[in-house]
Amino acid sequence: MKAFITGITGQDGYYLSELLISKGYEVHGAIRRSSSINTQRIDELISKYEDSNKFNLHYSDLLDPSSLSNLINVIEPDEVYNLGAQSHVAVSFKNPLYTTQTSALGPITLLEAIKNSKKNIKYYQASSSEMFGGVNKDSLNEESKFIPKSPYAAGKVFAHDITKIYRESYGLFATNGILFNHESPYRGETFVTRKITKAVGRIYYKIQSKLTLGNLDASRDWGFAGDYVKGMYKMLQHNEPDDWVLATGETHSVKEFAQLAFKEVGLNWEDYVETSSKYERPNEVEHLLGDPAKANKELGWKPETSFESLVKMMVENDLKSAEKEKVLVNENLLNPTWENPSIN
Ligand code: NAP
Ligand code: F7E
Numbered sequence: 277m278k279a280f281i282t283g284i285t286g287q288d289g290y291y292l293s294e295l296l297i298s299k300g301y302e303v304h305g306a307i308r309r310s311s312s313i314n315t316q317r318i319d320e321l322i323s324k325y326e327d328s329n330k331f332n333l334h335y336s337d338l339l340d341p342s343s344l345s346n347l348i349n350v351i352e353p354d355e356v357y358n359l360g361a362q363s364h365v366a367v368s369f370k371n372p373l374y375t376t377q378t379s380a381l382g383p384i385t386l387l388e389a390i391k392n393s394k395k396n397i398k399y400y401q402a403s404s405s406e407m408f409g410g411v412n413k414d415s416l417n418e419e420s421k422f423i424p425k426s427p428y429a430a431g432k433v434f435a436h437d438i439t440k441i442y443r444e445s446y447g448l449f450a451t452n453g454i455l456f457n458h459e460s461p462y463r464g465e466t467f468v469t470r471k472i473t474k475a476v477g478r479i480y481y482k483i484q485s486k487l488t489l490g491n492l493d494a495s496r497d498w499g500f501a502g503d504y505v506k507g508m509y510k511m512l513q514h515n516e517p518d519d520w521v522l523a524t525g526e527t528h529s530v531k532e533f534a535q536l537a538f539k540e541v542g543l544n545w546e547d548y549v550e551t552s553s554k555y556e557r558p559n560e561v562e563h564l565l566g567d568p569a570k571a572n573k574e575l576g577w578k579p580e581t582s583f584e585s586l587v588k589m590m591v592e593n594d595l596k597s598a599e600k601e602k603v604l605v606n607e608n609l610l611n612p613t614w615e616n617p618s619i620n
Contacts, residue, residue: 280351281305282338282382283359287462288402290317292357292505297321297330299509304351306336306344306360317462338382345389348397355512357400358386361432364466365406366557368428379431380438387442387450398449398512401439404432405456405497405523410561417567418454418519425559440519449517456497456523456566458504459586461593468530469498472537473590474614477598479548480541483605483612486548490555492531497566499524500581500589510575523566524579533587540591 279296283289284305293303307315315322315333325331334351336343338360348356361379362368368375383401390397408416409423424430436452443450463470468489478484499522507522531545538545571577581589604610 277355278302278304278351278353279355279357280347280353281357281359282336282344282386283361283402284333285314285318286359286363287317287460287464287501288359288458288505288508290321290462291460291501292359292508293318293321293331295505295509297325302329302332304332304334304347304353306347307333308337309335338378338385341381341385344382344385345392348386348389348393352395353397355398355400356386356390357402357508358383359402361402363428364464365426365428365561366555368426368431369558372427375427376431376434379428380434383435384438387438387448390448391442391446396449398517399439399442399451400508400512401435401450401452403436403439403452403454403519404429405454405521405564405566406561407433407436407454408564410564413563413565415525415565415567417521418570425561426557429561436519443517449512451511451514451517452519453508453511454519454521455504455507456499456521456564458499458501458522459590460501461590462501463590469533469590470594472534473587473594474598475548476537476541476543476591477594477596478601478612478614479543480595481598481602483598483602484614486550487534488550488552488555489530489534490551490553490557491560492534492549492551493529493562494560495527495529495563495565497523497525497527497564498533498583498586499579500586503579503581507571507575507577510571510577514575518574520571520575521566521568522571522577522579523568524583525566525568526583527563527565528583536584536587537591540588541595
């Protein structure tokens with residue numbers, strides 16, 4: 277089996293690649309040319325599979341249609357996982373066109389290429405709980421209404437709809453995984469969970485003195501990315517294409533996350549956390565809670581990692597990296613510029 281993954285350098289790209297390789301897949305991923313190295317998460321896989329055809333990278337971009345259709349034709353994948361996106365909601369307000377183009381044009385280009393290839397290629401679209409808008413405390417499922425509140429979410433709604441349209445119009449095996457927030461030690465450092473756990477590590481080792489956050493009352497249904505990629509894989513093995521929610525069924529506030537993360541190292545969060553409006557969004561998604569019953573019933577998927585284990589895993593990882601940073605800071609080999617990041 278061959279899989280083609282866009283967004284392979286991202287959090288989910290790493291976990292999904294590892295999972296598919298363990299299942300015997302030949303994995304192909306699209307990477308973007310970047311002026312600084314953007315393969316840190318997958319460097320381990322690159323070196324491990326250097327002498328085999330298990331893990332292969334190709335230059336491409338979701339905004340370069342010919343490169344995507346060429347890759348579909350050359351690789352001839354059995355499965356395409358479209359994970360690539362400008363995935364930061366706050367940044368989407370600053371770069372709305374770019375965000376929308378990657379979220380919306382990428383999927384339609386891939387779906388066209390799959391349709392035109394006339395091969396039975398299965399397609400996974402990375403849909404998001406952000407599409408629901410979080411306007412009340414209801415538990416959200418596949419039937420819940422989309423009320424997007426950001427350019428990011430609006431682009432994802434388009435991608436979700438076009439995936440369904442290609443499924444219904446052309447009989448493509450095109451699925452949407454509506455995933456609620458999922459985190460890990462590989463989570464981008466400007467998302468709130470990782471921003472908190474990075475700060476906890478550095479505050480513990482006294483190379484950071486405070487942590488500035490935005491809206492502490494927002495709540496999210498946070499799961500572990502390693503569990504969620506198993507759900508993506510299961511969706512493409514199902515006998516029929518469809519849409520499925522992956523979530524834990526629990527919601528916690530940003531405040532609760534911070535409280536627990538600081539508690540892991542024996543510190544009181546209130547001694548270190550400040551708030552600033554610069555980390556607030558023009559239109560906030562206040563509350564998200566998902567209902568994964570359909571995925572549980574039809575795919576046999578369930579989250580395996582509790583909220584507490586997730587926080588602990590992330591804090592332990594970032595404590596180790598802060599310990600190494602402290603050595604470098606003490607030897608004047610690293611400048612601690614993380615004290616007051618300008619954005620996110
Ligand atoms: P992530 O860590 O931000 O990774 C995003 C990936 O997309 C990176 O590989 C990035 O490449 C790539 N990318 C960005 N712009 C691109 C472009 N123009 N062309 C090609 N690739 C581009 O995101 P993630 O957390 O792994 O999430 C994976 C997908 O699931 C995303 O589509 C996200 O929107 C969606 N999603 C995520 C969550 C979540 O909680 N994590 C929940 C629901 C849905 P570079 O490394 O070069 O920047
Ligand atoms: O924010 C609040 C912020 O940036 C979570 C993406 O993967 O999940 C992610 O989007 C909440 C929001 O993730 C800070 O206002 C407070 O209410 O970690 P986040 P997100 O916006 O939920 C969805 C499902 C996706 O699809 C996205 O791709 O935390 N918050 N203070 C903060 N957020 C950030 N980033 N930084 C703060 O300082």
